[in-house]
Amino acid sequence: MENNKKAKxxxxxxxxxxxxxxxxxxxxxxxxSRKYKVAPFKAQNMSLNSWITKDGKEIxxxxxxxxxxxxxxxxxxxxxxxxxxxxDRTSQVIVLGEPYADKSAGSYYDxxxxxxxxxxxxxxxxxxxxxxIVMEGAGGAAEINLYDRDxxxxxxxxxxxxxxxxxGDIESGxxxxxxxxxxxxxxxxxxxxxxxxxxxxxxxxxxxxEPGLKQLEDLTGVPVLGVLPYYKLRIPSEDSMAIRKxxxxxxxxxxxDVDIAVIRLPRISNFTDFEPLERIANVRYVDxxxxxxxxxxxxxxxxxxxxxxxxxxxxxxxxxxxxKLMGKAVIFGICGGYQMLGKIxxxxxxxxxTEADYEGLGLLDVETSFGEYKKKTVQVRKEIVADxxxxxxxxxxxIWGYEIHMGETRTPRTVFGDDGSIDKSGTVVGTYLHGLxxxxxxxxxxxxxxxxxxxxEYHPETVSTEEEAYDxxxxxxxxxxxxxxxxxxxxxx
Numbered sequence: 299m300e301n302n303k304k305a306k307x308x309x310x311x312x313x314x315x316x317x318x319x320x321x322x323x324x325x326x327x328x329x330x331s332r333k334y335k336v337a338p339f340k341a342q343n344m345s346l347n348s349w350i351t352k353d354g355k356e357i358x359x360x361x362x363x364x365x366x367x368x369x370x371x372x373x374x375x376x377x378x379x380x381x382x383x384x385x386d387r388t389s390q391v392i393v394l395g396e397p398y399a400d401k402s403a404g405s406y407y408d409x410x411x412x413x414x415x416x417x418x419x420x421x422x423x424x425x426x427x428x429x430x431i432v433m434e435g436a437g438g439a440a441e442i443n444l445y446d447r448d449x450x451x452x453x454x455x456x457x458x459x460x461x462x463x464x465x466g467d468i469e470s471g472x473x474x475x476x477x478x479x480x481x482x483x484x485x486x487x488x489x490x491x492x493x494x495x496x497x498x499x500x501x502x503x504x505x506x507x508e509p510g511l512k513q514l515e516d517l518t519g520v521p522v523l524g525v526l527p528y529y530k531l532r533i534p535s536e537d538s539m540a541i542r543k544x545x546x547x548x549x550x551x552x553x554x555d556v557d558i559a560v561i562r563l564p565r566i567s568n569f570t571d572f573e574p575l576e577r578i579a580n581v582r583y584v585d586x587x588x589x590x591x592x593x594x595x596x597x598x599x600x601x602x603x604x605x606x607x608x609x610x611x612x613x614x615x616x617x618x619x620x621x622k623l624m625g626k627a628v629i630f631g632i633c634g635g636y637q638m639l640g641k642i643x644x645x646x647x648x649x650x651x652t653e654a655d656y657e658g659l660g661l662l663d664v665e666t667s668f669g670e671y672k673k674k675t676v677q678v679r680k681e682i683v684a685d686x687x688x689x690x691x692x693x694x695x696x697i698w699g700y701e702i703h704m705g706e707t708r709t710p711r712t713v714f715g716d717d718g719s720i721d722k723s724g725t726v727v728g729t730y731l732h733g734l735x736x737x738x739x740x741x742x743x744x745x746x747x748x749x750x751x752x753x754x755e756y757h758p759e760t761v762s763t764e765e766e767a768y769d770x771x772x773x774x775x776x777x778x779x780x781x782x783x784x785x786x787x788x789x790x791x
Contacts, residue, residue, distance in 0.1 A: 305425040306334070306791050307460035308432050308784075309491075311439035311451055313476035317467035318498040318526070320360040323434045325775040327368035328768045330788075334430040338364035341417040342379040342436060342450040344389070346567035346602055350675045350700040355395020356380060359570060360434070367768040375420040379413055379449070381406070384565065384602050394420070397673050410447045417449055418457060430788065433460060440483035452488055461493045461787045464520075469499035469528060474510050481518050493787045494523040496779065501528045524779035554757055556748045559584045559593035561620075561635075564610055565602040568702070571632055572597060574735045578745055578759045586614035594748045595628040596620055598635030600732065604666075604705070605650040608638045608658065617659050624661060628688065628748065629726045631662070633703050636718070636728030640664035640707065648704060661726045662719045664709040673704050678731070680715035682739075686724020688747045689713070692739045699731030 308326070312319040323338055330336050343358035350356055355374035365372040374395030381389040384400065391398040391406060393416060401409075424431055435451040445452050455462060464480060466473040477495050484492070495514065500507070504525045511522045556579040560572050564586070575581050584590055598620070601607040611617045623629065631639035640658040647653045648668040658666075677700045682693050697714060707730070709719035718729035735741055742758065749756040 305428055306430045306788050307458050308430070308788055309435065309455055309458065309460040309462045310433065311435040311455075311462055311464050311480075312437070313440075313464065313466040313473075313480045314438045314470070315436075317465050317470075319434050319436075319465055320364070321771065322463075322465055322496065322498070322775070323432050324360075324364045324367045324768070325771045326432050326784075327364045328772040329776055329781070330430060330432065331368040333785075335428050336368040336430045336432060337370060337424050337428040338368065338376050338434065339421065339424060339431050339454075340377050340434040340436065340450065341420075341454050342381065342413070343377050344381040344383065344436065346382055346565070347570050348380060348382070348392075348568065348702060350677050350702060351395065352677060353395075354675045354677070356392050356673075356675045356702060357395060359568075364432070364434075366764060367771075375423050378416050378420040382567070382602055390602070395675075397671070407447045410449060413449050414453065414457075417454070421458070433458070438480065439464065440480040442483055445485065452485060455488045455491065459491065461791065462488070462491050463494045463496055463523060463784075463787070464492060465496045465498055467499050468497050468507075468525075469501070473497055474514055477514060478517060481520065492520055494521050494783065496523050497525045499528045500525050521780075521783065523783055526774065526778045529774060554578050554745060554749060555754055556580065556595070556745065556752070557582065557591070557593040558595045558597065559590055560597045560599055561586070561611070561616060563599060563601045563607040563634075565607050567600045567602050568633070568732050569599060571599065571732055571735060574741060578741065578757075579748075586610060586616045590616065590619040590623075592623070593627055594752065595630065595744070596623055597630045597632065598638055600633035600635060600702075602634075603649060604634040604637045605643060605645055605656055605668075607634065608643065608656060611638065621659060621661070624726065625723065627725075628744065629661060631728040632734065633701075633730055633732060636662075636664075636730060637666040637705060637707060639726065639728050640666055640719075642666070643705075644668065646670070662709070662721060662728050663711070664707050664719045664728065666705045666707045668705045671704070674701050674730075676701050678715075678717075680717055680731070682714055684711075684713040684718075684720045684724070684727075686720060688724060688727070688743055691746075692743050695739050697731070697734070697737040697740060699729075699733045699737075701730045702732060703730055 310319050310323050327336050338361050345358045347359040348356050349359045349362035351372050357377040361377040362372040380392035383389045387402050390400050439451045466477045558579045558581045560583050562583045562585050638658050639662045641660050642665045643656045644667040646669050648671050682695050713720050720727050
């Protein structure tokens with residue numbers, strides 16, 4: 299039976315990457331869910347930060363956050379196409395939460411009509427369940443070289459004929475030109491649906507902008523819906539643009555003099571795993587050619603290609619720098635980082651194209667095999683079974699996490715249920731669990747050990763819940779935007 303329900307829609311586009319589209323959709327989902335049954339949607343996402351839904355589907359982390367802000371469970375329909383770059387101009391294409399193929403940019407665009415059909419199906423299913431779909435574009439909306447094969451900006455706009463709001467980032471400079479130029483370059487059938495501008499990340503007195511805001515409105519006939527201040531988010535970052543802006547300086551909000559070094563692998567994925575630690579420690583993201591120094595804890599993170607990043611780690615000499623810290627610092631490996639800490643990686647060709655064995659760092663007594671193009675994606679709850687100086691006081695506790703990985707790892711000594719590995723000293727730990735440090739008991743156990751070892755006092759964090767963070771974001775947006783105009787835009791469909 300055909301679904302005749304007509305859900306209202308709102309499309310949030312941007313003048314460039316990292317202007318605040320994802321955060322805007324997150325805040326609007328929170329606000330608008332008070333009146334409507336709201337779902338987020340992004341036709342195509344390119345990100346190495348992903349999330350696993352309850353039914354084991356992989357989607358971009360931004361859509362998972364947006365769904366939670368709206369008070370609903372994330373589903374694969376909210377991000378029907380996810381591209382995970384692997385390097386060499388190739389990405390793994392995830393379709394409706396499942397691995398589809400590894401494709402070059404050219405071969406992916408050859409299948410763009412098929413992707414159009416997939417996103418239309420996802421939208422129909424969301425329309426059958428929700429009153430309002432708040433949609434997000436990707437990158438800059440006015441990528442004129444991509445108009446004939448775009449599914450996420452112009453493509454979504456044409457399929458839905460949704461009203462559009464355009465977000466620009468004043469912190470990067472040139473915001474008036476970016477907003478004006480984007481409108482001018484959009485195709486006429488899309489530009490006519492542009493209903494409002496939003497300026498983001500302003501530092502200072504917004505009255506200074508008023509002459510420019512009026513001129514922009516006069517030139518375009520499009521109202522400015524508001525100016526948002528620059529503010530520190532307590533919501534996980536979306537993609538690699540965010541990690542590039544993470545400096546090597548001490549985090550201003552951290553509460554303890556503890557130094558944690560995260561190795562910034564060339565193909566790093568799910569770096570949001572470590573953002574919960576930024577509130578309580580000095581977290582540095584260290585490039586392979588940087589000095590590692592003498593951190594209290596080293597984390598080797600997840601990666602989209604374990605073998606390639608392992609080879610780069612060795613080529614740079616960072617592997618030896620990590621080895622020299624064994625016994626002096628806690629060493630964590632997460633997902634691909636866990637695989638690298640082992641003795642050997644057997645690749646049948648799934649990871650690096652040819653069958654070969656690769657020697658790991660040898661810090662854990664484990665071996666990993668990549669036997670087939672098959673990914674494990676699941677949310678899990680595990681019991682802490684490891685002993686040792688970090689975990690002994692929380693042994694038997696439960697933790698939550700999610701797995702996104704290829705390969706199987708054999709280990710004689712697990713950490714979390716049947717997962718992970720730990721050395722005899724208890725200070726080298728590997729696990730497949732993403733989201734590990736979202737568990738308060740794990741964060742506290744690690745920080746208690748590190749501060750006691752340094753002989754300093756541990757200052758526990760003041761924890762705010764996810765719900766409080768979403769409400770804080772919603773309050774900022776509500777106080778700065780003309781919400782009446784936004785409701786009028788939605789209801790005018």
